[in-house]
Amino acid sequence: MPQFTKLTPNLVVADVGRSLTFYEQVLGFSRGLTVPEQPPLVFASVTSGAIEIFLNDRADVVKNHPALADKVNPSAGGQMFIEMPSGIDEWWQAVKDRATVIMPIVTQWYGMREFAVADPDGYVITFAQRV
Secondary structure, eight states, X not given: OOOOOOOOOEEEESOHHHHHHIIXXXXXXXXXXXXSSSXXXXXXXXXXXXXXXXXXXXXXXXXXXXXXXXXXXXXXXOEEEEEXXXXXXXXXXXXXXXXXXXXXXXXXXXXXXXXXXXXXXXXXXXXXXXX
């Protein structure tokens, strides 16, 4: 059995620049690689600690991989679950008025305090802290 070392969500988005702005300015991620280096962008990556997310332009994905045309939908309802060691309540206060809230902050029966927001393409991002 192979040993895997990393998982990077690869989000197909309608507008890489718009998504990059959201992940940088609203969620505090740092800009990584962009292709090309200046807009209009067809690819970008963002990072925060050990987390990396790829943002790929839907039109470019379909152009380069026509077989994916009916399989890549920017609002397909994908989800990410990001755990943080502390500060969930402060993070909630910082984000709640700057993003579309899917689930307000709540302590779940399974021992996590969490909330969920949507990015500009409808991908749901849940932030969670163990209580």
